[in-house]
Amino acid sequence: MPTSASEKTDSKVTASAGVRASIADCKDLPVLDLGPYLADAPGALEQLASDVKFIQENLGFFAIVNHGIPQSLIDEAFRQTEKLFEIPMEEKLKHRVGFHHQGYLPPKSSILKSCAIMEKIAVNTKKDTNAAWVFMRNRNADDPKVLANVRHRGLNQWPDSLPEFKKALDAYVTAMEQLALKLLPIYARALGLPADYFESMFKTPEYYLRCAYYHPEEGMEEGQYALAPHSDGSFLTLLPMTPVPGLEVMTPSKEWLKVSYVKGALIVNTGQVLNRLSNDRFIATPHRVVNPPMKRYGVVFFFYPDDDANVGPIPSCIGPGEKAKYDSRSFYDFFVPYLDDLYHYNDPNFMKDVEPEGVTSKA
Numbered sequence: 635m636p637t638s639a640s641e642k643t644d645s646k647v648t649a650s651a652g653v654r655a656s657i658a659d660c661k662d663l664p665v666l667d668l669g670p671y672l673a674d675a676p677g678a679l680e681q682l683a684s685d686v687k688f689i690q691e692n693l694g695f696f697a698i699v700n701h702g703i704p705q706s707l708i709d710e711a712f713r714q715t716e717k718l719f720e721i722p723m724e725e726k727l728k729h730r731v732g733f734h735h736q737g738y739l740p741p742k743s744s745i746l747k748s749c750a751i752m753e754k755i756a757v758n759t760k761k762d763t764n765a766a767w768v769f770m771r772n773r774n775a776d777d778p779k780v781l782a783n784v785r786h787r788g789l790n791q792w793p794d795s796l797p798e799f800k801k802a803l804d805a806y807v808t809a810m811e812q813l814a815l816k817l818l819p820i821y822a823r824a825l826g827l828p829a830d831y832f833e834s835m836f837k838t839p840e841y842y843l844r845c846a847y848y849h850p851e852e853g854m855e856e857g858q859y860a861l862a863p864h865s866d867g868s869f870l871t872l873l874p875m876t877p878v879p880g881l882e883v884m885t886p887s888k889e890w891l892k893v894s895y896v897k898g899a900l901i902v903n904t905g906q907v908l909n910r911l912s913n914d915r916f917i918a919t920p921h922r923v924v925n926p927p928m929k930r931y932g933v934v935f936f937f938y939p940d941d942d943a944n945v946g947p948i949p950s951c952i953g954p955g956e957k958a959k960y961d962s963r964s965f966y967d968f969f970v971p972y973l974d975d976l977y978h979y980n981d982p983n984f985m986k987d988v989e990p991e992g993v994t995s996k997a
C-alpha cells in the first residue's frame with residue numbers, strides 16, 4: 635500500500651470520465667474498481683483519490699467492486715442476521731438497548747429524527763418500521779471503558795440461542811475494519827493530504843455494526859419510512875448491497891436516487907465525521923430506506939476514528955476566506971450527542987406512546 639508521507643499532495647490527476655458521467659446522470663451510483671489499488675498498481679491511489687474527491691463533493695455515495703472481502707463472509711453475515719430476527723421476541727427484548735446503544739431495537743420503537751439535517755430533507759413524523767440489533771467494537775470485561783461504564787462502550791449483547799452469530803459477525807467486522815483502514819489513504823489524498831495523514835487518528839478505531847431487518851409493512855403512513863432520511867455519523871460507512879430494493883440516496887438536485895443492485899458490490903458513503911473534518915467539502919449525504927417489497931436485511935458497518943481523535947476541521951480543508959464550520963472536539967464528544975439526536979428510546983414520553991406497538995409487532 636503506498637502510504638509515503640513524502641508523496642505530493644497536489645495531485646494533477648482528474649476524475650475519470652466514467653465517474654463524471656455517472657454523477658452527471660445521477661441514475662445509479664458510480665462504481666469504483668478497487669482491484670488495481672489493492673494490488674498496489676502504480677497510479678491507482680491517485681486515480682481513486684481523484685474519483686473519490688469528485689464523488690464526495692457531489693453525491694457522497696459510491697459502490698466498490700474487487701474490494702477483497704470474500705463473498706462467503708458477507709453471505710454468512712446476511713444469513714445469520716436473518717436468523718437473528720427469527721429469535722422469539724421475548725428473548726430479543728431481554729437484550730434491548732438502553733443506556734448503551736448496544737442490543738436490540740424493536741420495530742417502531744424509535745424514529746430517526748435528526749434535527750441536524752431536518753432543514754435539508756422532508757420531515758418524517760412517524761415511527762420507523764425497521765428492527766435492528768446494534769453492536770459497538772468488541773470489548774473485554776476488564777476494558778477500562780467497560781469498567782467505568784462509559785456510555786456506548788459497554789459489552790456487546792449477543793443472542794444466547796444463536797452461538798454461530800457471534801463467530802460470523804466477528805469475522806465480518808474484522809474484515810470490514812481492515813478494508814476501511816485500507817481506504818484511509820484514498821480519503822487523505824482526496825483531501826490533498828499526505829497518504830498517511832489519518833493513521834494517527836485510527837490507532838484503535840471504533841466501529842458500529844447495525845444488523846437491520848426491514849419487513850414489508852402493510853399500513854405504511856405518509857411520512858413513514860422503513861428507515862427515515864438521515865445522514866450517517868461515521869467517517870465512512872460500508873454496506874454490502876442486497877438485491878431487495880429500498881435504499882434511496884439524495885442527489886445534488888435533491889431528488890431520491892433508487893440504488894440498483896450490483897452483485898458483490900459494497901456501498902461506501904461519507905458520514906458526518908468526514909463532513910466535519912473536511913469542513914463540509916465532503917458531504918454527508920441524506921439517504922433513507924423505503925418500505926421494501928419483501929423481507930430486507932442490512933449488515934451495515936460504520937467506521938469511526940479513535941474516541942480521542944479530534945474531529946474538528948482539518949486546517950488545510952478550511953479554504954481561503956472561510957471559517958471553521960465545526961468546533962474542535964473529540965470523536966467521542968461528537969458521537970454521544972449524535973446518537974441522542976437520532977434515537978429517542980431513552981425519552982420516557984416518546985416510549986410511552988410506542989411501547990405497546992413495538993413489543994407486539996411481528997418482527
Ligand SMILES: O=C(O)CCC(=O)C(=O)O
Nearest residue numbers: 844866881921923932934
Ligand atoms: O439498509 C440500508 O440499505 C441502509 C442502512 C442505513 O442507511 C443505515 O443503517 O444507516
Ligand SMILES: [Fe+2]
Nearest residue numbers: 864865866921
Ligand atoms: Fe445510513
